[in-house]
Amino acid sequence: MVLTTSSLFLHTLAQVGITHVFVNWGSDHPAMLEELERQRVIHGGHALTIVTSPNEMVALSAAHGYAQVTGKPAAVIVHVDVGTQALAGAVHNADRGRVPILIYAGSSPFTSEGELKGSRNEWIHWMQDVHDQPTIVRQYMRYTAQIGSPANLPHLVRRALQIATSEPKGPVYLWGRREVMEQEIDQSLMETPITLTKWPSVEPTALSNQAVQRIASALLAAKSPLLITSHLGRNHAAFPAFATLSRILALPVFLTCPSATNLPTSHPFLVGFSYLGAGTQTPLLKSADVILVIDAEVAWIPMNKDKDGAYERPSEEAQIFVIDSGDPLKTGIGMHHDDADLVCRADAAIALTQIREAIGGQTAFGWSDRAERVQKIHEAWVAQLRAAESFPVSPSSSGSHAPYTTPQIVATLRAAIQASGVSREGTLLLNESISNYPLVWSHMQPEIPGAIIGSGGSSLGWALGAGVGTVLGGRVAKKGKEGAGYEFIASIVGDGTFLFCVPASAFWMARRYQTPFLTIVLNNGGWRSPKLSMLGVHPQGHGSGAVGDQLTVGFGPDSPDYSQIAVAASGGWAWGRKVSAERADDGKSAEELLRETIAEAVRVVIEERRCAVVECVLERI
CATH class of the missing domain: 3.40.50.970 (Thiamin diphosphate (ThDP)-binding fold, Pyr/PP domains)
Structure with missing residues (x-):
């Protein structure tokens, strides 16, 4: 041997x-x-x-x-x-x-x-x-x-x-x-025995006593406080601590560039999501007098302006505290800076617990008035989401159906998952929808830690491979109500992202290792994000009125058949369907067609334990 x-x-x-x-x-x-x-x-x-x-x-x-x-x-x-x-x-x-x-x-x-x-x-x-x-x-x-x-x-x-x-x-x-x-x-x-017994990970760190007192005092005295995070929810222990601190002091929470579920969507003081496109930052940022940034990638973009031309950044008088579990100065990034009064390296769960204990039974300045005001912002935001999810009562005057929108598609998926009977704990959504990132986070309405995850980076092509890995990992981690793994996993991607994911390899692996998941492809006919980047710099330029194919960011006029790529790669094992509102017929409305297609895809994954791909046609870029 x-x-x-x-x-x-x-x-x-x-x-x-x-x-x-x-x-x-x-x-x-x-x-x-x-x-x-x-x-x-x-x-x-x-x-x-x-x-x-x-x-x-x-x-x-x-x-x-x-x-x-x-x-x-x-x-x-x-x-x-x-x-x-x-x-x-x-x-x-x-x-x-x-x-x-x-x-x-x-x-x-x-x-x-x-x-x-x-x-x-x-x-x-x-x-x-x-x-x-x-x-x-x-x-x-x-x-x-x-x-x-x-x-x-x-x-x-x-x-x-x-x-x-x-x-x-x-x-x-x-x-x-x-x-x-x-x-x-x-x-x-x-x-020879080989263990990690004497090779432990470094223990999570806490805030210093001085930092705890300074942050707690500032939050108690604040007239217009604001909490910002991106990935605090990766640490599941921080999830309830964050929600509790927000509730006891009526602190509004805004999520920037999230890659994890950080707060229940139903939390009364959650005021929105943004990936920081100009005009999408919360107005509360400009009026805040105390801002706690905890485990955030980018809290605001200093040069961006809102629709009125005002900068979307904190006032110079605001007190700003930054806490990060491992790298508060973002040393791996060439240039990064937050105008901050205090920068701390500390585990989010430990730090939030420390701040909560320091507050004790003290009452925050103007708690009840602020609670009422912030809850109204939350309710208005949720009402906007509901309105965006609705379908027109009838086709347009031309007789054709308007293209599907991301809110309609995500809401339909959310309803299909709920109707399937799978548990919250047994459901996972992977979000790599890029220009539709904030819409997916908002309309999926996650409530528990780990309900939605993103890659945490910006290189496209994570979601399909991650679909395979999360199914395998879910079994090892005994996820789901029976501890047998996730009952249902779905991935939402753009059409460009789908191709970056190397679907031929990903779906071959899915069949080989029996890792079923649903993929929703939001097909807008190309790469919308580069076009948006161009408009951000040249809003009135030559390209401002050009369609995607003219700009060379489009995949038309003959786009790939995304669902059938998955079917072919898996040797016919995967199930695939393309759905377009413009093709609604046989007496079905566009809404009925979408609902039935996604419901069938969810059933295939849950009951038949096969991958399913639904390509949803959006308005072309």
């Missing part, structure tokens, strides 16, 4: 608690493939769940989704420099989303005349040998290291995971030359 460094590597991953490895094999992995077959022959199976991923970005996106729902890192194995490059934008997403993932890549052999086992014997070994392979991803990693010997391999893996799981959490990258990974080892290395 031959054991190698690769045997020890896979053994170490299993020993330290890694359960799933998303792999894309190459010429640097012969010893790993041999070890997996050795395990199968001797033990009848593998110590790790190996998930074959035909595309590297999909592999890392799946690991990303897995880690988001389990709270535990997965591993990804890719091929030398080219596989590392093919991880693509998923590297950015894992970094910005603060998701712990262990990435391993092999590297070309360093010998060429058979001096060592694994020496160069293929022409690509010369082509794929680069000066500094980890530099491809180093600025996105929390830690990079080369495996130089089997002797300290368990230490390297444990150090990498200790760093990956400490705030600010994130991906780590290990790599090894083929000769090192082919090196034969003694059986004793496999018998």
Whole structure:
């Protein structure tokens, strides 16, 4: 029986608690493939769940989704420099989303005349040998290291995971030359205990006593306070603490660029969502005298103006407090600054509990009047949402139906999920709808922690791979009312995002590993976001009146059939349908057609345990 460094590597991953490895094999992995077959022959199976991923970005996106729902890192194995490059934008997403993932890549052999086992014997070994392979991803990693010997391999893996799981959490990258990974080892290395017992993550931090008193006093005395967050809800323990603090002091909450469920939609002091397009910031920002920014990506954009031409930013007199669990200065971003009076690194749940305890039974300035005023803002916002979800009573004067809107589609999905009988705890929505981000968050109306998640980054192509990973992770984390995994997962994407997700690989994986989820494709005929970016800089320019195809951001006139891509990739296993209000016939209204189609898609996922894709045609850009 031959054991190698690769045997020890896979053994170490299993020993330290890694359960799933998303792999894309190459010429640097012969010893790993041999070890997996050795395990199968001797033990009848593998110590790790190996998930074959035909595309590297999909592999890392799946690991990303897995880690988001389990709270535990997965591993990804890719091929030398080219596989590392093919991880693509998923590297950015894992970094910005603060998701712990262990990435391993092999590297070309360093010998060429058979001096060592694994020496160069293929022409690509010369082509794929680069000066500094980890530099491809180093600025996105929390830690990079080369495996130089089997002797300290368990230490390297444990150090990498200790760093990956400490705030600010994130991906780590290990790599090894083929000769090192082919090196034969003694059986004793496999018998030495390998645990994380003495390699704990860094404990969450608290606010200093001075910071607690200063923030609590300011909130108690404030006439027009405001709370802002983006991803506080990633920490499920912070969810109730945030809601409680808002309630006891009647503090309005505004969510900017959310990537997690941070507050129940029904919370009376939630006043809205925004991805900070000009004119979409809450008016409360300008009038606020105390602002607490906690776990936020970007709280406001200083140069943006509202419809009246006023800057959408705090007044110079406002007191501003910034709290972040791991990186309050955003050191990984080239330029970032908040005009703040106090900047703190602290765990959101701990910090909010500290502030709540400091307040005790004290009453905030003007509590009752503010509570009434803020609740009215909340109610007006909810009424706007309801109005946007309605369908016209009859077709237009021309006799045609208006195109579907995102609020109508999301509300229809929400109703279908509720009618299906699945539990809230067993339902998960993945949002990568880009220009429709705030509409999806608003109209899905999440109520519990973890109900909706995003990638946390801005590189498109996360959602479909994450669909596979979250189904697998949900089973491991025993989600759902029966603890058997999520009962229903849905992903909402744009048509451009759908293509970025590499659907051929994602839906092949979904069938191979039986990970059913629904995908709603919001088809507006191209990339709306680049057009909006152009209008933000050139509102009256030559392109302001051009349609998407003229601007080269459109996919027309002949767009792909998105649902059938999924059907073909899965060998006919996935179910797909395209729905357009303009094609409503057979006595059905556009509303009935949409409702029946989405209801059937939900049924296919829940009852038949197959993927379903519904392409919904919107107004073209």
